[in-house]
Each structure stands twice: as C-alpha cells, then as structure tokens.
Amino acid sequence: MSKIEPGALAVAPPPTTVRRVPLLVVGACALTLCAALSLAMGSRPVPMSVVADALFGDAVGRDALVVTGLRLPRTVLGLAVGAALGVAGAVAQGITRNPLASPTTLGINAGAGFAVVVAIFALHLTRPAEYVWFAFAGAAAAALFAQALARRGGDLDPVRLALGGTVLQLVLLSWTSAVMLASRRTLDEARFWLAGSLAERQLDVLWPVLPTLVVGLVLALAISPALNALALGDDAAQSLGVPVARIRLAGGIAVILLAGSAVAAAGPIAFIGLAAPHLVRPLLGADHRLLVPGCLIAGPLLLLAADVLGRVVIRPSELEVGIVSAFLGAPLLALLARKVAR
Amino acid sequence: MTGTVKATKTAPTAPVRRAGASRARQRRRSALFGGGAVVLLLALATVSLTVGELPMTPYVALRALVGAGDEGDVFVVQEFLAPRLTAAVVAGAGLGVAGSLLQRLFRNPLASPDVMGITGGASFGAVSMLAVGASQALIPLGALGGGLLAALLLGVFAWRSGLDVTRMVLVGLAVQAGLAAAVNFMVVRFPAELAGSALQWTTGSLYGRTWTEVWAVAGAVVLALAVAFTLHRRLAVLDLGDDSAGGLGLNTSAARLQLLVTAIVLASLAAAISGPVGFVALAVPHVVRFLAGPPTPGTLALCGLAGAVLLLASDLIVQHVLPVEGLPVGVVTATLGAPWLLVLMIRQSKAVNRSSL
Numbered sequence: 001m002s003k004i005e006p007g008a009l010a011v012a013p014p015p016t017t018v019r020r021v022p023l024l025v026v027g028a029c030a031l032t033l034c035a036a037l038s039l040a041m042g043s044r045p046v047p048m049s050v051v052a053d054a055l056f057g058d059a060v061g062r063d064a065l066v067v068t069g070l071r072l073p074r075t076v077l078g079l080a081v082g083a084a085l086g087v088a089g090a091v092a093q094g095i096t097r098n099p100l101a102s103p104t105t106l107g108i109n110a111g112a113g114f115a116v117v118v119a120i121f122a123l124h125l126t127r128p129a130e131y132v133w134f135a136f137a138g139a140a141a142a143a144l145f146a147q148a149l150a151r152r153g154g155d156l157d158p159v160r161l162a163l164g165g166t167v168l169q170l171v172l173l174s175w176t177s178a179v180m181l182a183s184r185r186t187l188d189e190a191r192f193w194l195a196g197s198l199a200e201r202q203l204d205v206l207w208p209v210l211p212t213l214v215v216g217l218v219l220a221l222a223i224s225p226a227l228n229a230l231a232l233g234d235d236a237a238q239s240l241g242v243p244v245a246r247i248r249l250a251g252g253i254a255v256i257l258l259a260g261s262a263v264a265a266a267g268p269i270a271f272i273g274l275a276a277p278h279l280v281r282p283l284l285g286a287d288h289r290l291l292v293p294g295c296l297i298a299g300p301l302l303l304l305a306a307d308v309l310g311r312v313v314i315r316p317s318e319l320e321v322g323i324v325s326a327f328l329g330a331p332l333l334a335l336l337a338r339k340v341a342r
Numbered sequence: 343m344t345g346t347v348k349a350t351k352t353a354p355t356a357p358v359r360r361a362g363a364s365r366a367r368q369r370r371r372s373a374l375f376g377g378g379a380v381v382l383l384l385a386l387a388t389v390s391l392t393v394g395e396l397p398m399t400p401y402v403a404l405r406a407l408v409g410a411g412d413e414g415d416v417f418v419v420q421e422f423l424a425p426r427l428t429a430a431v432v433a434g435a436g437l438g439v440a441g442s443l444l445q446r447l448f449r450n451p452l453a454s455p456d457v458m459g460i461t462g463g464a465s466f467g468a469v470s471m472l473a474v475g476a477s478q479a480l481i482p483l484g485a486l487g488g489g490l491l492a493a494l495l496l497g498v499f500a501w502r503s504g505l506d507v508t509r510m511v512l513v514g515l516a517v518q519a520g521l522a523a524a525v526n527f528m529v530v531r532f533p534a535e536l537a538g539s540a541l542q543w544t545t546g547s548l549y550g551r552t553w554t555e556v557w558a559v560a561g562a563v564v565l566a567l568a569v570a571f572t573l574h575r576r577l578a579v580l581d582l583g584d585d586s587a588g589g590l591g592l593n594t595s596a597a598r599l600q601l602l603v604t605a606i607v608l609a610s611l612a613a614a615i616s617g618p619v620g621f622v623a624l625a626v627p628h629v630v631r632f633l634a635g636p637p638t639p640g641t642l643a644l645c646g647l648a649g650a651v652l653l654l655a656s657d658l659i660v661q662h663v664l665p666v667e668g669l670p671v672g673v674v675t676a677t678l679g680a681p682w683l684l685v686l687m688i689r690q691s692k693a694v695n696r697s698s699l
Contacts, residue, residue, distance in 0.1 A: 099511060100452045149684060160687055163451050163628070167683055170456075170621045170676040177545045178673040182666045187541065188534045195530050271519045278512060320530060323523045330520030334499040337512035 020284055027297040031079075034304040038075040039067055041308050043316040073203045078307050078321070079300045080206060081198070081262045082272060084213050086299020087220045088258035089273030090280075090292050094227035095251035096158045102274035103259030106165040106252075109268035110172035111142020112260070113194055117179050121186040128193060129204050132264045136209060139260035142168060147252050155245035156252055196269035196322020198307050209261035216257030220292055223250050227288035271326040272302050275333050282336055302329060372634045372644065379647040383431070386654045390427050391419055393662055421553075429551040429615050430657045430671075431650040432560045434622060436612035438649020439570055439642055441623030442630070443605035446577055446637065447598060448511050454624035455609040458510075459517030461620070463492025464613030465544040466521045469528050472540055481543065482555055482614040489610025492517050493603070504595035505602070507584075546619030546672030548657050559615040566608045567646065573601055574639045581637070621676040622649050625683045632686035652679050 039051045046054075046063045054064035055072070088103045103109065115138020116131045125131060146168050150161035176194075180187040226247040229237040237244050259273060279302070280294035303321060306328050310319035391403040398406070398415060405411040406419040437455070444453045455461050467488020471481045500506075500513040529540050576597040579587045587594050609623065626649045631637070634644055656674040664674070 098450070098452065099508075100450060100457060100515065105452065149688065159451060163687060164684060166452055166624065167621075167676070167680050170624065171680045174545070174620065174673040174676040177541060178666075178669055181538065181541060181545070181669055181673070184534060184538060187538055191530055191537055195526050271523070274515065274519070319527070323527045323530070326519040326523030326526075330516040330523070333516035333519070334495075334513050337509045337516065338499060338502055 020290055023283055024290075024293065024297065027294070027301065031297055031301045031304070034301055034308065035075050035079065037308050038078065038304050039071045042066070042071065042311045043318070073206075074198050074201065074307070075304065076203065077201055077206050077265060078198050078304045080210070080213060081266045081269070082300030082303030083296050084216065084258040084262040084299070085269060085272040085303070086276035086295035086297075087217060087292055088255045088262070089275075089299070090277040090288070090295040091220050091223075091227070091251045091258075092255045092273065093277050094230060094288055095156070095248045095255075096162045097231065098158065098162045099278070100274075101162050101165075102270070103255055103262075104268070104270045104273065105162060105169060106255060106259075107142040107146045107168040107172065108139045108256065108259045109263055109270060110169040110176070112136070112139040112263040113190075113268055114138055114172045114176045114179075115141075116193060117176050117186055117190045120189050121179050121183050126189060128201055128267070131193060132205050132208050135267075136212075136260050136264035139263050140256055142172060143252075143256040143260065147249075147256075156248045158248070161252070192320070193267045195320040196267040196325075197320040198266055199318060199320070201266070205265045209264050212257045213261040216254045216261065217296075219250055219254040220258065223247050223254070224288040224292040227251070227292075231286065231288075267322065269303070269322040269325060271322075271329050272299055275329040276302060278333055279329075279336060368635045368638075372638070372640050375630075375634050376640065376644055376647065379644065379651055383647060383651050383654065386651065386658065387427055387431070390430075390654065390658055391423050393658075394418070394423060425551045425553050425556045426548050426657070427654070428556050428560060429548050430654040432556070432563050433548075433612040433616035433619065434650035434653030435567065435646035436563045436608040436649070437619065437622040437653070438626040438630075438645040438647070439567060440605045440608040440612065441625075441649075442627040442637075442642055442645040443570060443577065443601055443608075444623070445627050446581060447507075447601050447605065448514075449507055450511060451628065452624070453511070453514075455606075455613075455618070456620055456624060457518060458514035459492040459496055459521060460489045460606055460609040460613065461618040462518040462521030462525065463488040463490070463495075464610060464618045465525045467491065468543045468617065469525050469540045472536060472543070473528050473532070478550070482559075485543075485617065486610050486614035488521070489606065489613050492521060493606040493610070496602075496606075497599075501599075505598045507598075510598075510602070542668075542670050543617050545670040546613075546617035546675075547670035548616050549668070549670075551615065555615060559611050563608065563611050566604055566611065570601075570604050570608070570642060571639065573597075573604060574642060577601055578637070616653070617670065617672065619653065619672045619675055621672075621679055622652055625676075625679045626652060629679075629683055629686060632683075632689075 036048065036051065040046050040048055044066055046067055050063045051067050054067040085103065092101045092103055092106060093099055112135040115134045119125050119131065119134040146165040147156060147161065149164035150156045180190060226242050229240050229242040230244065230247060234244050262269070276295045276298045277291060280291055280298050284290045284294045302325055306325035307321040309328065310321055310324040313319060388400050388403070391407065392398050392400050396418065402411055402415060403419055406415040407424060409416055409420070441454050444455065444458060445451060464485040465488065467484035467486070468481050471484035476484070495517045496510070496513055500510045502509070525544060529537050532540060576592060579590055579592045580594060580597060584594050626645050630641055630644045630648055634641060652675060653671065656678050657671045659674050659678065660669055660671050
C-alpha cells in the first residue's frame, strides 16, 4: 500500500512559465471581481456605483451602511479565511506527501469542533465571537497531539502524521456527536457553527487570530521551495541539503497556525483546504513555489464565490459557505480529476 | 515484535531458509491472531446475550437461543438480543473487509468508506428518508440506496477508458464532500428534534434491528464476502503495480472495477444495517497488518473477524457501560479502537512503516 506522491497528480505536461504568470494575474482579477460581487450581492442588492461610493466616497444611507457595516467585514473575513485554508491545504499535502491530507485530516477542524461543542455545553455560550478562543485552542491542541504522535527522532513521519491525524479526527468527531446527542440545546446551538459560515460575523472574530494567520502565511511561503525537495522523498531531499526534519516541523506549525485561525474565525470549512491545491496543480504544476501562491488566490476565490452564491440562491435566506463550497467544489474536483490522470 | 516484522519484510532478499522460516512464523502469527479473534468474538457474543434488561446465565441464554427453556427468555433472546448481535457481527465484518479492499485498491492508507463517498452516500440516503418523513423501516433502504448512488457517481466520474488509482481517489473525495454537504444542508435546516435523529443515524446505530432486515443484509454480506475472497488473487496481482499486473496478463481496470464494486456493496450493506459507523473500515486493516504482517488471503478473513469484534465490543459498551442512554454505536468505535491503532503505529520501526504503507 504505497501512497500516491503529489507529483504524480500532475501527469499533464508541465505548463510553460509563459502561461503561469498570466494565470496568476487572471486568478487575482477573478478574486477582485468576486470580492466586488461579495460587497454588492445579498438579500439586499446594492449597485456597484453605490458600493464604490460607500467604500471610497462619502455615501450615506441604508445601502452604504449595508456595504461598510455588514458586507465589508464579511468579505475581508472571507479573503483571510480562504487564503489561510488554501495555503494550509497545500502545505499539509506537501509535508505528508499524501493527496488526501488536508487540515481536516490533521485533526484541526475536529479539535476545534469538539472544543466549541464542549464550551457550548458547559458554559452556555451563544455567539460565534465567544467561540474564537475555544476553537483555536481546540484546533491547536488536536494538531499538536497529532504531530506528537508522528514525531520520531526529531522528525515527523509523514505516514504516521496522516494516519494518526485521521484517527484523532475520527475520535474527536465521535465525541462531538456524543456531546450533541446527550444535550439537545448544544446540538441546536452548535450545528450552525459546525456547518461553517461567514454570516453575521464582524471583524471581532478576525482580530484575535490575525497575528497567527500572518505568521503562518509567512512561514508557509518561506518553506515552499523546500517542499519541492520533500516531494522527491526524504532521502533525496536530504542529499540535496534540505533540512527535512526542520522543514516538516515548520510546515506542521504553519498548518496549525493557518487552519487554526481559519476555523476559529469561520467554523470548520472542510473542503477548501483539500480542494484548492488539487484545483491549482493542473493549472500551475506541482512546483510549490507557484502552488502555494496559487492556493493563496484559489482559496479565497473558492470561498468568496461560494459565499456569494450561498447568499443569492435562496434569497432572502442564505446557505452556509461550508455547504456551498463543497457543493460547488465537488463537481469541479471530479471534472478536474478526469483531466488530470489519463 | 518489531524484530519479527522486520524479518518478514526483508524476506525476499534474505537467504531461502530464512525466508521460509519467516513465512512460517508469519503463518503462525496469523493463525494465533485469528484464533484469538474467534475466541474473543464468541466470548463477546455470549456476554451480549447474557447481560441486558434481565440478566441470564450463559447456559440459560444459549439454550434460549436455540429455543429451549423459559418462554420469556427465549423471546427476549431471539427477538431482541440475537438480531442486534448478528447485525453488529455482520456490519463489522463487512466494514473490515471493505476497508481492507479499499486501502489496497487505492494504495492509500487513508482510503476507507468514510473518505471515498460511501459513508456520505449512506448518510445522504438515510437523512433524505428522514427529510421526506418516510417510516423508520425505509431508512436502511435509503442508506443502502445512498451508498450505491455514491458508487455510481464514483464510477461515472472516475471511469475514463479505465480506472486509474489517482483519479479514483480524487473523485472519491469529491463525491464524499458533495454528499456530506447535502447532509449538512438538511441537518442545518431541520427542526431540532429531526436534527437529533439525523445525527443519531449518521453516526451509526444498531437500535431496533429486526430479523427481516438482519437476514436480508446478512445473506447479501455473506455473498459479497465470498466474492471478495474469490477476487483476492486479482487484488494480490494489482498490489504489484499497474505495469506488472498488466504484464502478468491481468486486465487492471476490469479487476479494479470488480473489487471496487465488491467493497462498495459491502460497505453500503453494513451502512444499511448499522448506519455509517466510522473508524472500523479505516482502522481494522491497519491493526491486522501491524499484527499479522503483509497481506495474504487470510488477511481478509482476519479483517472481517477484527471488524466484527470491534463493532460488537463497541455496541456492548454503548448498551451497558455508558451513563447516557441511547447513544449510537458510532460514538464508541473510534474511542475503543484508536488506542490500539496508535500504540501499534508507534511501536513500528521506521523502515517497516515507510515501506509497508
């Protein structure tokens, strides 16, 4: 039962450098468009001119208030969370060399979910802003435990990391279910948070985790060249002079910081960390120096597109972004998979 | 123990005599493990018949099972305890074997029905039945149908003039994510009490199984298990890699499809009778491999046995140990199984772990 190397996913002929930079630019443009749509669309559509006025001018009135007071925080949150999840996914798959790995399989979402459910059960919390610290602490504790399980001789064993993390995730998920089944009130309160949503959140959920998020991003970008060497296998990387153990530990920490911040701010959104790298790889190739920035764009793009769509489809109510992103991303991933491996 | 595993793994390069000795040692170990699992299963089965609302001695319970003794005892054992016991054993065995097939088929230690869409499909089917307000009896059918729907989606998207492993893994992920999102969607929109029963079902539960369901599923599982064993030779050839397998004259895509369908049918049947119980299919193949070494036809049987033991033990804990009434069995399987798996994983030596997974 050997595992599949991520490199094997890019069987398609490597895209030329000429194609890659414009692709990044196109991605950035699409992201800007999505952000603009996210400001304009919703249960109360606002014309683009009013959006621009509200942001840069001195527009007053209800529309402007909706844009600056509700949608701007939500869009900023979506950008930050999406970027964190996308990059965390790319790094997680890089350090474990397993295409099934994601922040979720390292136990991060399950840890956050369990901590929040216990907090709701024991402390009677009711607002997402109150969950932030519990979620981050739970995520970090679970991920650190998973990494402790995988540690050997100062290094993280990639197979153990993936398997141990998945086992931990299943244990925590079952405990979460047990708490929710034992207490109706907890179930009713927690199921909305557990679906993963950006709705009705202000920037007060983002500020506490912003420092960890930025540190995680910097760390992930810094180690991205070394992840290429890691993809060749530990021995090859070692002989290339890459400090394998240190890189993998740094990657593990980056994933914890990024995904922990994301789940604390928006709840467990599972699919983006998993899918973003798979969506970017056929376009930009398996080179982590491009893959990580690519995921930095693809993650928020996916998240914001899903959020906008979720607001539009069943107006005036809305769908949770965690649900829409999986609905939207799943067919995309399936279609890409058809193209990837011939 | 670590040393013996090493010897087993290095057997091909070792001198012939040592290779033979290590094979014999492995066979002995498999037999020991298998014997232990059978004894444990029988012991747990006896316990599950004797403890309950009205405790019985093992002698009375076993007599009641074959229809002799006090009429009340016979009724309780035959109508309440035995179907649940059978359901746990059948579902556990099905999940264990399905997990083993999937992990070798996908060449990925994380592959299991939970990841590859079958759990999502079964949950989707069951929760849809709840959503349209169908009767309780239809929910297992919904779970079975959902599992097969997931399989159909997997097949449609992953088949492109052949089944490629990488593509199957990605498509499986996509199917699982989409169906899980659909379940989530319904759970979030349900009224609170319906959300509770949905969670109960999607966690996996053995409550209120009747003989009709149990017999139907057990028969189908036995059939599917037989198919799995007959297909084992092809699985062993596929383990060599696509090129070698093709070189040996095996139609890799066809063989993979047959095995995939078998695994999915097993997992869906298990989900129909117990709900999508997590962890068993993921963990059991690893535990068996850590204890009994590289795969042989016997490994599949061991996976079935170990799965049955894990699920039955979990169900006993849910019924008689936990303070809260009515929790589904799925909340215990992972807690009960995880320590074993983690200890075994950590005890493995580096070289073995890298090469065998």
